[in-house]
Amino acid sequence: MEALGFTGPVEVLNRGWEVSRLVAYLYxxxxxxxxxxxxxxxxLMDWDRTGGQLQRKLTQRLESLDVKVSDALRNQLLKALKPETRVVEAMSGLAQDLLPFI
Structure with missing residues (x-):
């Protein structure tokens, strides 16, 4: 994410936590x-079926707590990346190509 110019905090979500614990932590x-x-x-979850399901589940649970979640970046990257990559970790190698889209 730093290679793409993001300066805010970046959280790694695959900590082995249950979804409810992760939602409480983020809230x-x-x-x-x-x-x-x-x-x-x-x-930003992976762009495969499992990542999409987890993305929806996290978003729904956070929004039920009145947390505003943005999906604009994920949707824009999905358009720019398909079919080159399906995982978030692979974006670092494509940073220079992705910068115009962000």
Whole structure:
């Protein structure tokens, strides 16, 4: 994410935690809104079926706690990456090609 110019905190979500524990952690750490009143969280899960299911589950649970979640970046990257990569970790090798899309 740093290679793509992101400067905010980046959380690794594959910690072996249950979804409910992860949602509680994200809620406690980031709250419901960002400093500008917009989304406080942007979730980037892999672009395969399992990643999509987990993305939806996390988003639904966070939004049920009134946490604003942005999916705009994930959707934009999905369009730019398909079919080159299906995993978030592979984006670092494509950073220079992705910068115009962000």
């Amino acid at each position: 406690d750490k980031y709250g419901t809104r960002g400093l500008n009143g917009g989304a406080s969280i942007c979730i």
